[in-house]
Amino acid sequence: MKVHLDKETGHLSAIEVNGLKQSVDQSFYYYEGSVGDNEEAKNRSSGAYIFRPASDAIKVAKQAKVVTFKGPIVQEMQQQFSPWVSQIVRLYEDDVQHLELEWLVGPIPIE
Numbered sequence: 001m002k003v004h005l006d007k008e009t010g011h012l013s014a015i016e017v018n019g020l021k022q023s024v025d026q027s028f029y030y031y032e033g034s035v036g037d038n039e040e041a042k043n044r045s046s047g048a049y050i051f052r053p054a055s056d057a058i059k060v061a062k063q064a065k066v067v068t069f070k071g072p073i074v075q076e077m078q079q080q081f082s083p084w085v086s087q088i089v090r091l092y093e094d095d096v097q098h099l100e101l102e103w104l105v106g107p108i109p110i111e
Contacts, residue, residue, distance in 0.1 A: 001096050003077065003089055010064035010079060012089070015099060028085050029057035030108070060085050084108055 004014040004021075012026045031053035033046030046052040061081040069076045077089040084107060090100040 001091055001099060003091060003099065005066060005077070009062060010066040017097070028060040028081055028103075028105070030060060031055075031057055 002016040003012065004016065005011065006013040012024045014021050014023050016022075031046075031051075032055060034044075034052040034054045036043040036045040036052070038044050044050050044052060046054070064079040064081045064087075066080075067078045069078075073093050075091045075093075079087045079089070081087070085103070085105050087101060087103040090102070092098070092100070
């Protein structure tokens with residue numbers, strides 16, 4: 001198994017298994033909540049029980065910083081999208097059918 005990263009963005013671009021390559025488009029997004037006065041249903045603020053985004057989804061980062069490690073048992077790529085979003089991609093030498101993705105989000109800035 002091979003994992004391909006886009007050289008410009010550092011994002012996953014493809015996964016290859018047994019010579020068969022499948023394109024992948026992975027990114028992290030967030031929504032900003034709407035601010036309202038709650039006097040009418042259509043003007044409610046977004047909050048814990050109401051999902052009312054102020055706009056379309058916003059991409060966390062156009063580019064990820066990538067650090068790679070290669071050992072005899074595991075290969076690891078660490079992607080840092082922002083101070084609050086990161087992901088680790090792992091490939092194990094004896095496992096040719098599985099890819100491990102470990103992502104961490106938070107604490108999310110509320111400013």
